Amino acid sequence: MALLQRVAEQGRRVVRFTLDGRPAEALEGDTILTAMLTNGDQLRRSEFADSPRAGFCLMGACQDCWVRTEEGERLRACGTFIAEGLRLVSASEWAAEAASGESAS
Amino acid sequence: MTAPFQSSVIQPGAIQPVIVGAGPAGVRAAERLVAAGLRPLMIDEAARGGGQIYRQPPDGGFTRSKAALYGFEAAKADALHRTLDGLRDRVDHRPRTLVWNCEESALDLLCDGRTETVPFTHLILATGATDRVLPFPGWTLPGVFTLGGSQVALKFQGCTVGKRVAFLGTGPLLYLVAYQYLKAGVEVAGVFDTTPLPVQARALSGMLRDPVTLAKGLWYVGWLRAHGVPIHNGARPVRVEGDGRVSALVWRDAGQAGGREMRVDCDAVAYGLGLRSETQLADLAGCRFRFDAMDRAWLPERDAAGRSSVAGVYVAGDGGGVAGADAAELAGERAALALLEDAGLPFDAGRATALDRRLSRVAAFRRALSAAFPFPADWADSIADDTMICRCEGVAAGTLRAVAVNSQAREINRAKALTRLGMGRCQGRMCAAAATELLARALGTGPDGVGRLRAQPPIKPLPVSATPRFEAAAS
Numbered sequence: 067m068a069l070l071q072r073v074a075e076q077g078r079r080v081v082r083f084t085l086d087g088r089p090a091e092a093l094e095g096d097t098i099l100t101a102m103l104t105n106g107d108q109l110r111r112s113e114f115a116d117s118p119r120a121g122f123c124l125m126g127a128c129q130d131c132w133v134r135t136e137e138g139e140r141l142r143a144c145g146t147f148i149a150e151g152l153r154l155v156s157a158s159e160w161a162a163e164a165a166s167g168e169s170a171s
Numbered sequence: 172m173t174a175p176f177q178s179s180v181i182q183p184g185a186i187q188p189v190i191v192g193a194g195p196a197g198v199r200a201a202e203r204l205v206a207a208g209l210r211p212l213m214i215d216e217a218a219r220g221g222g223q224i225y226r227q228p229p230d231g232g233f234t235r236s237k238a239a240l241y242g243f244e245a246a247k248a249d250a251l252h253r254t255l256d257g258l259r260d261r262v263d264h265r266p267r268t269l270v271w272n273c274e275e276s277a278l279d280l281l282c283d284g285r286t287e288t289v290p291f292t293h294l295i296l297a298t299g300a301t302d303r304v305l306p307f308p309g310w311t312l313p314g315v316f317t318l319g320g321s322q323v324a325l326k327f328q329g330c331t332v333g334k335r336v337a338f339l340g341t342g343p344l345l346y347l348v349a350y351q352y353l354k355a356g357v358e359v360a361g362v363f364d365t366t367p368l369p370v371q372a373r374a375l376s377g378m379l380r381d382p383v384t385l386a387k388g389l390w391y392v393g394w395l396r397a398h399g400v401p402i403h404n405g406a407r408p409v410r411v412e413g414d415g416r417v418s419a420l421v422w423r424d425a426g427q428a429g430g431r432e433m434r435v436d437c438d439a440v441a442y443g444l445g446l447r448s449e450t451q452l453a454d455l456a457g458c459r460f461r462f463d464a465m466d467r468a469w470l471p472e473r474d475a476a477g478r479s480s481v482a483g484v485y486v487a488g489d490g491g492g493v494a495g496a497d498a499a500e501l502a503g504e505r506a507a508l509a510l511l512e513d514a515g516l517p518f519d520a521g522r523a524t525a526l527d528r529r530l531s532r533v534a535a536f537r538r539a540l541s542a543a544f545p546f547p548a549d550w551a552d553s554i555a556d557d558t559m560i561c562r563c564e565g566v567a568a569g570t571l572r573a574v575a576v577n578s579q580a581r582e583i584n585r586a587k588a589l590t591r592l593g594m595g596r597c598q599g600r601m602c603a604a605a606a607t608e609l610l611a612r613a614l615g616t617g618p619d620g621v622g623r624l625r626a627q628p629p630i631k632p633l634p635v636s637a638t639p640r641f642e643a644a645a646s
């Protein structure tokens with residue numbers, strides 16, 4: 067199930083959010099990537115390969131970790147902290163239009 | 172909260188230095204400028220200062236000590252963090268702020284979804300480096316992370332990327348992160364170093380120039396061996412297997428005639444082949460680049476003090492060539508002294524000379540490091556046509572080879588236009604090294620013979636709502 071394993075710093079305050087419609091828990095100071103991958107094993111699906119993706123660099127270089135909220139907002143999961151009540155989707159596909167709209171290239 | 176700028180217009184004759192990056196190089200540069208009475212603006216995407224190596228955990232109840240977080244480097248990390256704290260009231264530090272464009276005398280920023288333009292008279296680029304990778308089958312599976320990313324998970328989040336992790340690639344981080352993972356209590360399935368043992372053994376004599384670094388490296392290796400972790404030199408990745416996530420790494424050993432294929436069960440792979448400099452802003456600033464054979468990459472030209480080819484623009488630290496944290500601190504301070512000198516302000520010439528002397532030794536250290544952990548230059552031969560090279564746009568190796576062989580693309584920017592490789596969200600950060608190697612091999616030239624992938628604003632994706640100025644300029 068979970069891709070990431072917590073091995074330290076587990077005394078932090080619990081933050082509740084929703085992952086694919088189900089309630090889930092993270093800890094204060096988790097990135098969205100940590101929150102999602104300690105509760106599951108993917109962040110999104112690639113529009114090209116129809117394959118799951120779970121980020122790669124964790125430092126804002128690869129851009130593989132963009133996720134969607136239920137409201138359609140896009141967030142870079144490794145660079146955005148989890149917040150109470152966020153409603154995240156792990157199965158969303160990246161539409162080509164979204165990619166070009168975003169990088170304007 | 173950060174205070175808004177007093178003014179976005181610089182008074183004539185005034186000096187407004189801007190530093191991009193709050194890592195070892197950026198912080199030491201800021202310290203020097205503040206000592207000279209200037210008030211630099213220091214911008215970093217990260218929530219807290221420290222850069223990559225001395226990255227600090229977020230606010231919110233993290234309690235590990237610096238000794239636990241930074242090991243042998245704890246004292247240096249602490250010193251840098253203290254300097255940063257001490258500068259708080261004398262530097263405009265803008266965390267969580269991306270610099271996404273650079274023009275002649277202004278930077279475009281993004282913070283909390285809002286863009287802003289800030290002018291500068293002098294610019295120090297201390298943008299650091301991130302992992303260098305070469306694709307191989309399965310590298311996009313969930314559970315494959317970069318070595319640096321695997322360390323970020325641990326240092327910044329208290330997590331490991333798996334329960335049984337294989338460490339693959341080369342470079343000092345390979346052994347360091349494997350050691351840190353083992354200490355964190357997860358299983359290390361093995362260290363798979365692409366460098367053959369005889370090469371590494373020969374290079375050790377060069378490392379004697381820096382006995383402390385050598386001793387630390389040997390300590391990690393010794394500790395891993397003492398805890399029963401298998402270390403394989405001369406290993407080559409074949410593929411990562413798994414249905415939706417990693418279940419095994421298949422690799423080839425260093426035997427004659429290509430060696431045997433072996434499989435090791437694991438639920439994660441931490442992978443990296445050294446680091447690559449983050450050079451996009453130097454490119455947009457108009458800096459001249461040269462091909463650096465040691466980094467096997469195009470780097471901004473700089474003199475010994477860090478001056479680029481553009482007056483008033485300086486490049487310091489790993490962003491101008493990978494040399495590690497100690498060198499970054501020296502280079503940041505040196506660039507600040509050059510800035511002061513160029514601005515006609517008093518500066519400590521004796522200190523500059525002392526730094527020059529220490530920095531001249533860095534070149535020898537860089538040579539020793541790249542000899543001990545060489546780039547696997549044979550990679551391009553081993554990669555099948557159907558291997559996905561570009562994880563953003565899904566471009567395969569064969570597509571790139573085809574445009575090269577048809578002679579439509581003898582240059583990497585042409586190949587980009589034809590295949591979309593390097594056009595995606597990462598702007599080639601993950602694929603440029605691979606594309607360069609493939610194109611060069613297909614055209615029978617070296618990696619210096621196919622040109623340099625040019626940077627384009629925005630250098631990282633912006634939310635659609637935040638692009639008015641840029642879109643107006645682009646359309």
Ligand SMILES: Cc1cc2nc3c(=O)[nH]c(=O)nc-3n(C[C@H](O)[C@H](O)[C@H](O)COP(=O)(O)OP(=O)(O)OC[C@H]3O[C@@H](n4cnc5c(N)ncnc54)[C@H](O)[C@@H]3O)c2cc1C
Nearest residue numbers: 192194195196216222223270298299319488489495496499
């Ligand atoms: C994960 C990792 C671990 C490392 N561990 C070691 C180690 O143990 N020992 C060692 O010697 N070296 C290590 N290195 C190498 C490391 O890069 C250098 O040691 C050192 O951190 C370089 O300092 P720097 O100031 O040049 O850059 P960095 O420390 O990389 O700092 C650059 C800063 O610039 C910021 N930045 C870059 N571009 C932008 C932009 N466009 N907008 C806003 N901010 C930007 C980044 O967020 C970053 O904080 C490591 C590197 C990585 C990636």
Ligand code: FES
Nearest residue numbers: 121124129131144
């Ligand atoms: S994981 Fe690479 S940008 Fe987030």
